[in-house]
Amino acid sequence: MRRPPVSVRKAALPIYGMTCAACVAHVGEALRGVPGVQGVVVNLASHRAYVEYDPGVASIRAMRRAVEEIGYRVGLEVAHLRLPTPPEKGEAERIVDTLLALPGVATASVAAGSGLLTVHFAPTMTTLADIEQALRGHGYPPITAEVVAGERGWEESRREVRRWGLRLLLATPLALAVMAGTFQPYWGLSRVIPEVLHHKVVLFLLTTPIVVGAGAPFFLASLRGLRRGVADMNLLYATGIGAAYLIAVINTFWPTAGFGGPKATFYEAAALLTWFILLGRYLEALTRGRASEALRRLLTLRPRRARVVRQGEEVDVPVEEVQVGDLVVVRPGEQVPVDGVVVEGSSAVDQSLLTGESMPVEKGPGDEVMGGTLNKTGSFTLRATRVGSETAIAQITRLVEEAQASKAPIQRLADAVAGRFILWVHGLALATFLFWFLFGYERWFTPESRLMLTPYTLTLAGAVGFAVLVSIAVLVISCPCAVGLATPAAVMAGSGKGAEHGILFKGADALEAAAKVQVVVFDKTGTLTKGRPEVTDVVTAPGVSPREAVLWAATAEKRSEHPLGEAVLGRARAEGLSPPDPDAFQALPGKGVEAHTNGHTVLLGNRRLLEERGIPLYPLEPQAEALEQEGKTVLFLAVEGRLAALIAVADTLRETAPLAVRELQGMGLRVAMLTGDNRRTAHAIARQVGIEMVMAEVLPWEKARAVEGLQGQGYRVAMVGDGVNDAPSLARADVGIAMGAGADVTKETGHIILVKDDPLDVAAALQIARATLRLIKQNLAWAFGYNVAAIPLAMGVLYPFTHQIVSPELAALLMATSSLSVTLNTQRMRGYIPPVRRRYGGGALATPRPAPATVPVGR
């Protein structure tokens, strides 16, 4: 996954007014045309343009202008801030310059007399707090700020649903009346429907508000687009509806014009066409809104206020004012305002919305708590460790937002096709029209010709009228309005579902790649095991006491950051020993450590280390083998070139590790374990968790090469690590999965971040990814399927045999069905629970888990 160079800035601009894949292509082209813009991804479902640009050349203002020039809106917020005293002219200019230097600020101005500051800014890049902070830099104290017009993506989605819903509401009774009037003489309806409704002028009066009222946005948008040389879906709708309506009007007022005669008025075609398109738009808006629900939940979860201890008293302040190090009191039923460590009190905290754990987690002094989680039972005081944009919830929101704004590789193909589709469709409609006018009509037309699903015969249709009708059907039926929605809606649903379970996908490409994985490699320590080893045995050579051995070992490991060192130091602490600082220390990655203390050289590490130094192991060899047989890691301690002791260390296997391995194998995946342990102990652990493919004695820098080896055999590899020493191998793998990120999600390398440290989440992540890719493929099939299958039908391929042509309303029905299918299909993801979670539950397990076992620990 590409990372932009340092000089490149990222912008997420909210873009409104996009309705289809063609709009996405146009906005993308407009932004790419801005000098200094280096990369653009536009996402229809999240209303976002994700831009990488050189801030020295391009500006938000230039991008906004480019987008608005082609008729779309950039959703900037407008903040009005009143400065306590109106600044001097020079100071006002300096304030404006400072604000314009903020990444998301498009414009800033200060009214000279009143000191009213107006700022247009992209809320996705700059917050009100950033603006206030910048003002503080100019010596202005915190001031009251008011955001006048805020447009969040999901707020816009809600408004969009309401707008299309209202239009649908207006069109529905009128369309029903037009249908009733049109079919009044047929099927015995004349007994219940008054004849006046069948009168052409009445039908004209009923249809006109549908077309020019409810359907007006299509005409206005296509006119705006055409003026700028942009063809989008609106144009297809407008030409389709407009032509059907025009023919109906001609047949009403000039019945001999040759468009099917006085009985073929087609008002129901224009009315139903509009109604179906409105329905399609309404459903699309609904899908977009629902798909971003996970994000909305995260945003609404953000705490607003905090109770901070200031000079011994609790003060209620806005959460933006909490500083790192502040003591914050959290009472039962309250949201934890910021990330921190509990210093006093204890409680059960519901973390479900951030981690997916179904049960509240007990927290006491020393435990980390995350902002946005809910305090259930007791009161506690925390010391703030992360505030503002650094909190876990802010990071998770940002990651989910970025993932939803990104584009899956499969979508790039769909967009490329859909972007040019409108022109092809109009070309096809023109070709169809000319064919039927020049050749087809004369050769195959019969007066008994009918429009499918209508009572009309086309007895009086002339060559032009017939050819126009056929080409309208081509226009309407070809409309791939659901294509633009098919992939992003699925990606939003999938990444949102992941967030619900504490699984964060760093982009749509991560989702797609995870779905295609064939081998899952676990880096043993910290993933299959808890990564918190403990010393279990100390075996000493003659003349060395166990206490002495532990002191030597702890001195050697004092500066080490390795989990094994932690275990040895833990043992020393438990025995009440205070190891001195070594005079010199060197970590020997994959082997151990070397230290000098009080003139002695101490080596502590694995068998290989001592063998390389030529130190004989035979005095304690039988004991070492026995400990290894028990599945423990043996550290060999040598002082002054002589073996002094064996220190056995064991890690605890995570209780869900065997279940996770079994689940992954059940999904048809090969599961491998990678470890620095020797082969014998590695195989012993692998047997315990059910893994057959073992890569043992792998040094840290060889991990990436081991992944490469598997890729060289043609496998698509997912690498699971706990983030320590794993960055290269996580990056090298097709999918890097960082486990147990906790509150610090964005510092993790990897394409998928698991907030919890449960290996079952690896299976859940891959299951969600597979479900999402399946959804994308199904959606694309629904979106394109109807069009591809129905275009030849609309062109009249069957007409010479059946003497029936597709009516515009049937074409519209097929088109709306396509949108409906995508919408309903995407909705299925709402109720999706990864099978592994259905089987074993979330935080609390539904089935008994095996008891934890001890395993050796590798360097």
Add this chain to the structure above:
Amino acid sequence: MSGLPLSLGLALLAAGLFLALATGKGETSWAGRAIGAGWVFLLTAIILMPILVPKMKGDGDGRRMSHGRGGR
């Protein structure tokens, strides 16, 4: 010449051709001829505009840039 008038001009030409063709083919109804010509004009304009407008705009920008460099 900018893209918009060129597209409309070409679309008008196509409509004229259709009119001639329809008349030659014996289409007697004036409404039929007019609507057919209008339909050809509309579809041709819709096809040409998104191709020609950005292209001509891009060429224009390119010319302006090269003039700028020449001036220095």
